[in-house]
Structures are given as C-alpha cells and as structure tokens.
Amino acid sequence: MHSLNIQYNPRLDQLRWLAATLVFLFHFHLEYAGSGGIRLDGPWSALVTEGHTGVGLFFTLSGFLFMQIALHQHAAGREIVYRDFLRNRVLRIVPLYLVVFLVATSIGRDKFAPADLLYLFASNLGLAPTSGTVVTGAAWTISLEFLFYLVFPFLARFTLERGIAYLGGWLVLMAFFKLAAYTVNDNSTLMYFSTWVGRFDQFLIGMAAAVLHQRWRVQLARLAPLLLLASVALVLWDTALMHRVAPFGATPRSAFWIWWSLLESAGWAALILSWVAFAPRLPGVLERALSQGGKVSFSFYLLHMGLLHIFATRVGLVAPTGTPWVDGLIMLAVAYGATWALATLSYHIVEEPFLRMRRSYGAGRLAVPAVVS
Structure with missing residues (x-):
C-alpha cells in the first residue's frame, strides 16, 4: 500500500499478503477438517495448522513500517504530528472495522446491550460482539493494533532520543509482565494470544528491526540471500x-506461551529484514499479484x-475427483479466489475512498537528537 510519508516498498505489501494468506490457511484447515476433510x-x-502466526507477522510488520516512517521523517528534519498520524490511522482501519462491528451486532441483536458499543475499543476483550461468531471473529486484533497506534509516536520519539536500548528495556518489562500474568491466569494461552501483555512485544520487535535495518542496510543487502534462507x-x-x-x-495453560511471542516475532523480524534487503525481484506478474x-x-x-463459513455450512465437502488431497486443493483454490475477489470489492467500495482522504503527518523540526543506537 502506498504511504504519503515514505517511499513505497512493494516488499512490505508482499509480506502483508503472506500474513493474510497464512491466517486464511489456518481457518480454511479448521473449517475443512471440521467438515470431515483431510x-x-x-x-x-505447522505453518498451516498454526497459521495464526500470520497475526504475529502483521503486528511485527506494523512496528517495522511505522518506525521506518519515523526514521525517514527524522532524517528529513521533521517530526510526526500526533493528530495527523491518528487521523490517517482512523481513516485506514475504522471504516471497514465499523462495518464488521455492525455486522456482528446485527447477528447478535437479541443479546446486544447499548453498553456493548464500548467493545468498539476493546474487540479483543470479554464477550465482544465480534467474538460471538466465527464470521466476524478476526476483528479481535483491531483494538490491539489501534492501541499500538495510540502510543507509537511517543515510542518512536523516545527511541530516537535514547536509541534501540529503549526498546530493549520495554522488552524486559514485557517479559516480567508475561511471567507475572502467567501465575494468576488459568487461561494463559488465550491471554497471551489476544491481549496487550501477549502482543505488545511483537510491535516493539518490529520497531527494533527497523532501527537495525537503518544501521545495517549495506550489510543486510550483501547477506540477504543467506539471511532469507535462515529466516525461513x-x-x-x-x-x-x-x-x-x-x-x-490444545491446552488453556502452557508456560511455552510466556516466551512464544518473542520467538515468533524474532523469526518474522528476521524474514522482514532479509526480504526487504533482498535485491532480486520476482517475475513481473507474480510481483504485481502479491503486491x-x-x-x-x-x-x-x-x-x-465469513466466506469460509459459508462454504463450510452451505457447500460442504466437494469431491469432483474422488482423491481427497486433490479435492481439498480444489476447494482451497476456489475459496481463496472467492475471498480475493470479495476483498478486492471491499477495498474499492469501503477502504479506498477513505484512504484518499489521508495526508502527510510529518511537519516541523525535530527537537530530539538522532541517537538511534
């Protein structure tokens, strides 16, 4: 996606495609296997059966992109204007998120209470309307993402003042909070999966990766092929x-999840750094398609x-060849193509008109030193 605040990099869009595709494969497998398929x-x-890892890629990628923008603004002698930054973020995510939230409240109208409107700001907590059905269940991440937006300009400013060690200090604090939370939460897996205490470190790691990319750009470009293989x-x-x-x-409580997000995000940060630095381009058609x-x-x-659930409940298993693996791949291709078409329609109808209202959010002169060490 083109930004008004930094030069467009198709590699970042390609990583967004990867993140969305992994989450799609995760949910397709759940629906398909739940219907009696393979x-x-x-x-x-596990990249499919644990494809929810694509959410971790989204959070890490957000931190990386926004810190890149902050570094770019800093190099130009400008600072991020908080009001304009949030305006752009609202225009980016709220229109479609609000549509999905209204669908969720319509589905659950008989149980809906006016106070549930507050779940607009906390779609990842409690009995949010978006969590009532699988149709709108993916919206739980949006409140977390927006929370990261709210604090990012401050985090970026303090990182520019104090260097990457500032982000390292936050990661130490998050490790403490994770450990402490584990001792009192009986459903720690879901807690780490869908709350601030489980996900904030992934955004921070993405920010740190952007700082490292700025510092080691030349070395990363030289070692990119090897690093790409290692990161994969x-x-x-x-x-x-x-x-x-x-x-x-599988289990509501596992100590593995205390440090899981750090490990997951470290892998995705390495992939982001190596893919952004990787010089060879994909074939033109593939490059454009993934972007x-x-x-x-x-x-x-x-x-x-929503579309996958329609397929599962109204179409069911289709066996045109009688070979389970082939039939599964055919259904996957049809569902993926239909989702891509629906997403394209939604982008042009709901997202794009608001995206055209964005504006640059860098202005003025910075009053902080360029430490970033």
Whole structure:
C-alpha cells in the first residue's frame, strides 16, 4: 500500500499478503477438517495448522513500517504530528472495522446491550460482539493494533532520543509482565494470544528491526540471500516447535506461551529484514499479484472467515475427483479466489475512498537528537 510519508516498498505489501494468506490457511484447515476433510498433522505442516502466526507477522510488520516512517521523517528534519498520524490511522482501519462491528451486532441483536458499543475499543476483550461468531471473529486484533497506534509516536520519539536500548528495556518489562500474568491466569494461552501483555512485544520487535535495518542496510543487502534462507528456516522451526509443544487450542495453560511471542516475532523480524534487503525481484506478474494481495489484505483478513463459513455450512465437502488431497486443493483454490475477489470489492467500495482522504503527518523540526543506537 502506498504511504504519503515514505517511499513505497512493494516488499512490505508482499509480506502483508503472506500474513493474510497464512491466517486464511489456518481457518480454511479448521473449517475443512471440521467438515470431515483431510486433517493435517505433524510439525512440518505447522505453518498451516498454526497459521495464526500470520497475526504475529502483521503486528511485527506494523512496528517495522511505522518506525521506518519515523526514521525517514527524522532524517528529513521533521517530526510526526500526533493528530495527523491518528487521523490517517482512523481513516485506514475504522471504516471497514465499523462495518464488521455492525455486522456482528446485527447477528447478535437479541443479546446486544447499548453498553456493548464500548467493545468498539476493546474487540479483543470479554464477550465482544465480534467474538460471538466465527464470521466476524478476526476483528479481535483491531483494538490491539489501534492501541499500538495510540502510543507509537511517543515510542518512536523516545527511541530516537535514547536509541534501540529503549526498546530493549520495554522488552524486559514485557517479559516480567508475561511471567507475572502467567501465575494468576488459568487461561494463559488465550491471554497471551489476544491481549496487550501477549502482543505488545511483537510491535516493539518490529520497531527494533527497523532501527537495525537503518544501521545495517549495506550489510543486510550483501547477506540477504543467506539471511532469507535462515529466516525461513527459523519461521518453520518456530511453528513446528509450537505445534509439538503447545499447539493453539490444545491446552488453556502452557508456560511455552510466556516466551512464544518473542520467538515468533524474532523469526518474522528476521524474514522482514532479509526480504526487504533482498535485491532480486520476482517475475513481473507474480510481483504485481502479491503486491495487490498486500493492498487488499485488510479486507481479505477481516472478511475471509465469513466466506469460509459459508462454504463450510452451505457447500460442504466437494469431491469432483474422488482423491481427497486433490479435492481439498480444489476447494482451497476456489475459496481463496472467492475471498480475493470479495476483498478486492471491499477495498474499492469501503477502504479506498477513505484512504484518499489521508495526508502527510510529518511537519516541523525535530527537537530530539538522532541517537538511534
């Protein structure tokens, strides 16, 4: 997606596509296996069975992108104007999020209370209307993402003042909060998965990765092919370990989840750094397709569960060949293509008109030293 505050980098859109696709595969597998189709098992299919890891990529990527913007503004002698930054963020996520929230409250109208409107600001907590059905269940991340937006300009400013060690201090604090929370929460897995205490460190790691990218840009470009292979291996190992030790949904309480988000985000940060630095381009058609997938990834992410549930409940298993694996791949291709088409429609109808209202949020002169060390 093109930003008004930094030069467009298609590699970031391609990573958004990857994140949305992983979450789609995760939910497709749940619906397909739940309908009686083939169920994947084993550590090396964990990128699908634990495909919720795409959410971790989204949070890490957000921290990386926004810190890149802050560094770019700093280099130009400008600071982020908080009001304009939040205005752009509201225009980016609220229109479609509000549509999904209204769908959720319509579905649950018989149980809805006026006070539930407060869940607009806390879709990841309690009995939020968006959590009432799988159709709108993906919206739980939006409140967390917006919370990160609220504090980011301050975090960026303090990082510019004090250097990357400031972010390291936050990560130490988050590790303490995670450990303390584990001692008193009987459903710690869900807590770490969907709350500030479990996810804030991923945004911080993304910010730290942007600082490292600025400092080691030349070295990263030189080592990018090797780093890309290593980062892919790390991501695969991360998800395989999660599948073996503490698969999501298998247990409400596992000490693994205390440090899980750090491990997950470290793998994604390494992939972000190596992919952004990787010089060779993909074939033109593929490059454009994946970048387009990143552009519509927000609609894709928020709407895919509704479409998958329609397929599961109204179409069911389709077996045109009689070969389970082939039939599963056919259904996957059809569902993915239909979701992409729906996301494209949603992007142009709901998202794009508001995105055109954004404006640059950098202005003035910075009053902080360029430490970033």
